[in-house]
Amino acid sequence: MGKKKVHLHSERDNVAVALVDLKEGDVVIIARRDTETPIKIREAVPFGHKFAIEEIRAGDEVTKYGGFIGKALRDIGKGDHVHVHNIRGVKYT
Numbered sequence: 001m002g003k004k005k006v007h008l009h010s011e012r013d014n015v016a017v018a019l020v021d022l023k024e025g026d027v028v029i030i031a032r033r034d035t036e037t038p039i040k041i042r043e044a045v046p047f048g049h050k051f052a053i054e055e056i057r058a059g060d061e062v063t064k065y066g067g068f069i070g071k072a073l074r075d076i077g078k079g080d081h082v083h084v085h086n087i088r089g090v091k092y093t
Contacts, residue, residue, distance in 0.1 A: 004019055005018065005019055005020050005022065005026075005028050006018055006019055006022075006028045006029075006030065006051075007019055008030055008031070008032060008053070009064055009065045009066065010063075010064075010065060010066030011032050011033055012063055012066045012067075013053070013063045013064050013065070013066065014052060014053060014054050014056055014060075014062060014063050015050040015051060015052055015053060015062060015063070015064050015082050016028075016030055016039075016050065016051060016053050017048065017049070017050055017064075018045045018046065018047055018048065018049055018050075018051060019047065020047055021044070021045070021046055021047050022041045022044065022045040022051070023041065023044055024041060024042060024043050024044055025040065025041065026040075026041040027039065027040050027041070028041065030053050032053070037053075039051075039053055039078060039079050040079050041079050042077055042078075042079035042080050043079075043080060043081050044081065045081045049081060049082070049083055050062075050064065050081075050082040050083065051079060051080060051081055051082055052076045052077065052078050052079065052080050052082055053078060054078055055075070055076070055077060055078055056072045056075070056076040056082075057072065057075055058072050058073065058074050058075050059071060059072060060072045062082060062087050068090065069087075069089060069090055070087040070088050070089040070090055071087065071088050072086060072087055073086050073087060073088055074086055
């Protein structure tokens, strides 16, 4: 078995985390809800960053760790890098 490239914290999440630098065109497998789904990475995702594992529409909640971490500022396609350029994070006080 090869080195694990991604991590999904919760089956409720719509993003996963890159455990290695991912390049545009890489294909990763997401094990979720008793199904393994291939996802083609659409843009580079650095180690430790998130990418969408399903389509996320502008204004939709972004979920990680099974809970809300922010809102999408624009449409985010499956396989897109998810970071400060396309989500507004939760502000904790």
